[in-house]
Amino acid sequence: KLRLQQVLVVHRHGDRSPITPLKDEEFWQSQLPQPHVIEGIAKGTTLIRPPEGNPKHGAHGRGPFGQLTMMGVLQMASLGERLREELTGTLFTEERPLHPNRIRIMSTDFHRTIQSVQALLTGLFEGAQLEGPAIEIDVRRTNSYLIPDPQPRQFPTQLKR
Numbered sequence: 001k002l003r004l005q006q007v008l009v010v011h012r013h014g015d016r017s018p019i020t021p022l023k024d025e026e027f028w029q030s031q032l033p034q035p036h037v038i039e040g041i042a043k044g045t046t047l048i049r050p051p052e053g054n055p056k057h058g059a060h061g062r063g064p065f066g067q068l069t070m071m072g073v074l075q076m077a078s079l080g081e082r083l084r085e086e087l088t089g090t091l092f093t094e095e096r097p098l099h100p101n102r103i104r105i106m107s108t109d110f111h112r113t114i115q116s117v118q119a120l121l122t123g124l125f126e127g128a129q130l131e132g133p134a135i136e137i138d139v140r141r142t143n144s145y146l147i148p149d150p151q152p153r154q155f156p157t158q159l160k161r
Contacts, residue, residue, distance in 0.1 A: 004090045009083065013116040014072025019061045028064040033073050033115075041073065041118040044100070044125070046134040054109040054139060061112075068112040073119045080123025098125070100135045109139040 017028040061067060084098065092098040103121070107113045117137060 013112040014075040015069045016112050017067050019066040021065050031069040033070045041122045048136050048138045050140045068115045076116045076119035077123035080120040084124050103135050105137045107137050108142045
């Protein structure tokens with residue numbers, strides 16, 4: 001009899017504002033989640049960063065640009081809810097319930113990706129206060145190998161550049 005032992009979820013961030021600054025900065029600022037939403041989804045999590053910090057990447061964004069929008073928070077919380085529903089009874093059972101100590105997370109060190117996983121966890125845990133030790137979000141060394149090429153290559157000759 002087979003039993004599900006582990007699930008690996010790989011996802012990008014939820015909806016975000018454009019990375020490139022545009023004239024309508026006020027509009028994009030209005031699309032970002034309020035501070036109390038950010039604080040709410042961050043509860044029960046802690047970031048693990050290297051002491052020297054991670055290098056900044058060009059896709060980091062500035063101001064309201066390159067940030068997770070409120071729609072992005074809702075998308076990721078919904079994904080967490082769907083994961084909980086799909087995994088209850090298979091991975092999460094009465095004998096082995098969903099618990100923070102059964103979760104491992106790696107993320108790039110961008111606000112939008114960290115907030116995306118925090119929103120996913122909010123949906124996964126039904127928005128409840130997480131009990132016990134905080135879930136660690138490991139952002140060490142991830143900006144060097146988890147970020148897509150900022151100059152997508154479309155032709156073999158471009159690979160030589």
